[in-house]
Amino acid sequence: MSVKNRKKEQQSSELTQVNPGEILCRARKEKGLAVEEVILHLGITKRVLNALEHDEYDCLPSPMYVKGYIRRYCSILGISESELLVGFDARMIELGLGQREPFIRLEGTQKKKQIWPLVIPVILIALAVIIFWLFLSSRDNDSTNLELNDITPLTSSTTKQVKHQTSPIDSDESNGSTVEKFIVINNETLHAESPLAPGNQILRIKVVQQSWIEILDAQGDILLADLKASGYQGEVSGLAPFDVILGNAPGVELSLNGERVSVPSTDNDNMAKFKIGDTKEG
Numbered sequence: 001m002s003v004k005n006r007k008k009e010q011q012s013s014e015l016t017q018v019n020p021g022e023i024l025c026r027a028r029k030e031k032g033l034a035v036e037e038v039i040l041h042l043g044i045t046k047r048v049l050n051a052l053e054h055d056e057y058d059c060l061p062s063p064m065y066v067k068g069y070i071r072r073y074c075s076i077l078g079i080s081e082s083e084l085l086v087g088f089d090a091r092m093i094e095l096g097l098g099q100r101e102p103f104i105r106l107e108g109t110q111k112k113k114q115i116w117p118l119v120i121p122v123i124l125i126a127l128a129v130i131i132f133w134l135f136l137s138s139r140d141n142d143s144t145n146l147e148l149n150d151i152t153p154l155t156s157s158t159t160k161q162v163k164h165q166t167s168p169i170d171s172d173e174s175n176g177s178t179v180e181k182f183i184v185i186n187n188e189t190l191h192a193e194s195p196l197a198p199g200n201q202i203l204r205i206k207v208v209q210q211s212w213i214e215i216l217d218a219q220g221d222i223l224l225a226d227l228k229a230s231g232y233q234g235e236v237s238g239l240a241p242f243d244v245i246l247g248n249a250p251g252v253e254l255s256l257n258g259e260r261v262s263v264p265s266t267d268n269d270n271m272a273k274f275k276i277g278d279t280k281e282g
Helices: 002-016 020-031 035-042 046-053 063-077 082-095 103-150
Strands: 182-185 188-191 200-207 211-216 222-228 233-239 242-246 252-256 259-261 272-276
Touching (some): 020 046, 020 063, 035 046, 035 063, 046 063, 063 082, 200 211, 200 222
Antiparallel strands (some): 182 188, 200 233, 200 252, 211 242, 242 272
């Protein structure tokens, strides 16, 4: 019994002294296989194969992966794997690497830890730039909207023109034309009110259909002589009576000092010539 026990202890001691990498390297050379062929079949890098054949297990992944490499390597070489696996376990216990995490994982984790401190500031800067750009865009849009709101289109309701024909005193006597004065208040165009001279009367004109209108005062001054379009409204002031000539009498409405004046009936060409206003003095 003692002899058998000594033999078992001797065999166990021999197994613990087995270097799996050395055996694999020797068998590969005996088979005449190149390193490139082996790494192609095993699917590993040349660095990993070199560490495996030199028993540098601290440079390899976890023992579970290394055992897989040994099994496949033995299968390629056609040798038994059991003795090598036992020797590998013994070497791992001897080196204290049985529970070690894969070297590659540690390296990858370290790289990630080194990258994150650089990535986070870049992300924060990008977010700040985007927020600033959005802020400027919103300000530009607001200012544009304010400018558009400040612009009020001119329409017939917002622009009022009340034309006032000046008296002969304000007219240009050299060419017989009259001068119109305007005042602009709150986007409304108004004629300046001329003070009415003593004895003068106001004759207001409203054109319904286009017509030639000619008006002279008692002194023979031309107060109005023009072709007026439909929609025209105006007034003249001067000494009565007024001599009035209308090219299209049915298309013109007249009022003297606020009272409607009837336009006399016309002939076939719609032209009318008549006087308006009291001729008595005082």
